Amino acid sequence: xxxxxxxxxxxxxxxxxxxxxxxxxxxxxxxxxxxxxxxxxxxxxxxxxxxxxxxxxxxxxxxxxxxxxxxxxxxxxxxxxxxxxxxxxxxxxxxxxxxxxxxxxxxxxxxxxxxxxxxxxxxxxxxxxxxxxxxxxxxxxxxxxxxxxxxxxxxxxxxxxxxxxxxxxxxxxxxxxxxxxxxxxxxxxxxxxxxxxxxxxxxxxxxxxxxxxxxxxxxxxxxxxxxxxxxxxxxxxxxxxxxxxxxxxxxxxxxx
DNA sequence: TGGGTGACGACGC
DNA sequence: AGCGTCGCCACCC
Numbered sequence: 001x002x003x004x005x006x007x008x009x010x011x012x013x014x015x016x017x018x019x020x021x022x023x024x025x026x027x028x029x030x031x032x033x034x035x036x037x038x039x040x041x042x043x044x045x046x047x048x049x050x051x052x053x054x055x056x057x058x059x060x061x062x063x064x065x066x067x068x069x070x071x072x073x074x075x076x077x078x079x080x081x082x083x084x085x086x087x088x089x090x091x092x093x094x095x096x097x098x099x100x101x102x103x104x105x106x107x108x109x110x111x112x113x114x115x116x117x118x119x120x121x122x123x124x125x126x127x128x129x130x131x132x133x134x135x136x137x138x139x140x141x142x143x144x145x146x147x148x149x150x151x152x153x154x155x156x157x158x159x160x161x162x163x164x165x166x167x168x169x170x171x172x173x174x175x176x177x178x179x180x181x182x183x184x185x186x187x188x189x190x191x192x193x194x195x196x197x198x199x200x201x202x203x204x205x206x207x208x209x210x211x212x213x214x215x216x217x218x219x220x221x222x223x224x225x226x227x228x229x230x231x232x233x234x235x236x237x238x239x240x241x242x243x244x245x246x247x248x249x250x251x252x253x254x255x256x
Numbered sequence: 257t258g259g260g261t262g263a264c265g266a267c268g269c
Numbered sequence: 270a271g272c273g274t275c276g277c278c279a280c281c282c
Contacts, residue, residue, distance in 0.1 A: 111279060130264055134278090144264045145278040151263045166264070173263025181263090 032069070033080035035087050039094040039157055040187060041180055046094075047077050048086045052102030056090075056155045058176060072154075073107055093158060101158055108154070115149035122163040125189035127218035128251070129167040135255055143167075151175065163188075169199045169217060190218060194227040203233035205253055207245045214240040219251035 034047035036059050043059035047069060054073065057065055062079070069077040080087065089101045105113050118133050130150075131143040139145075150161040151173065162181045166172040171192075174181035186192060195217045198206060206222050207214040210230055215222050225231065234240050237254055240247075247253050 109280075134264090139278075141276085142264095142278045144262065144276090145280085147263045148261085148279070149263095153263095161263085164263080168265085171263095175263080178263085 032073070032075050032077040033084070033087075034065070034069075034077050035080050035083070035091075037087070037091045037094050040184060041157070041176060044094070044157070046087060046090045048084065048090070049075075049104055051104035051106060052086055053090050053155055053158055054104045054106070056158055090158060103155055103158060105154070108152070109149075111145065112149040112152060115146050116153055116159050116161070119150060119153070119161050119164055120159050122160060123220060124160075125223050126220040126251070127163045127165045127185060127190060128216065129169075130164055130172065131167050132216075132252075133164055136252070140255075147173070165218065169195055189220075190223050191226065195223075198226050198233050202235050204236070205234040205240055207232040207234050207240055207243050209243075212245055213248040214243075214245040214253060215248040216251045216253050219248055219253075221248060221250050 032047055032049045032054060034045050034055075036043050037046050038044075041058065045055070045057050045059050045062075045065050046053060047055040055069060055077075057068070059065075066077055069075070083091075086102055089099055092099050093101050105116060108116065114137055115133060118136055122128055130146045131140070133146045134140050134143045137146075146164070150164055153159055153161040153175070156162065156175050162174055162184045164172070165181075165185075171178050171182045171185065182192060198217050203217075205214045206217045206219075206226055208222060208231055214234060217223070217226050222231065232243065234243070234245075
């Protein structure tokens with residue numbers, strides 16, 4: 001069908017066809033493209049279109065990636081011939097720069113979008129429970145749905161869904177496997193051995209007598225110091241209040 | 257329309 | 270402590 005349209009155009013009278021006609025049409029239509037880029041978990045494929053990065057997967061067989069992409073998004077993706085501002089931004093971010101990367105969430109449902117946008121707020125060296133995301137979104141019973149939405153994150157790493165973990169502070173699932181998730185979080189500065197030492201026995205919060213706040217043990221403000229002197233392990237919010245502690249405004253350990 | 261599925265969580269042994 | 274069960278919600282047929 002598309003072929004015959006091209007044929008009709010090609011034979012239009014008095015109108016020479018530019019050699020790169022096909023490329024021009026694809027550019028105008030916005031054909032999706034991809035490159036490989038280095039990341040914390042090795043080489044990845046990064047695909048994008050006019051609106052921003054549309055997909056990220058671990059690099060491997062190009063055919064497999066292209067057919068996965070077509071299956072998932074219903075569009076064709078081809079290797080890029082040159083860098084683009086969007087791929088350049090993604091490359092920089094994957095390399096560790098704190099830059100904004102436009103993301104195309106076009107195929108996501110409104111709920112999935114909200115979940116991914118919330119996950120995008122979680123900064124390095126931090127982790128939050130699935131239930132925390134649900135609560136922040138105003139649907140505290142939708143924790144399971146939050147997990148499903150994160151599981152469909154089209155752009156892992158760029159939207160750091162690996163920073164959402166289980167309420168018991170075990171890492172939980174991940175597209176690239178739980179081990180990879182744990183490795184990523186450790187590389188960002190979370191010390192799971194220390195976290196496990198604290199949470200063993202049902203401790204859920206960490207109080208800091210110095211600044212008078214209590215946090216999730218995976219809050220970046222305490223993550224590198226969990227278990228050191230000056231911190232008290234707490235089993236409940238009541239215990240925190242008994243110590244005269246107020247909730248940390250960064251990790252917001254309880255509902256506002 | 258309705259039943260099945262899943263990166264969860266609380267509870268009971 | 271670890272496992273099964275069951276409720277929950279959004280999504281997909």
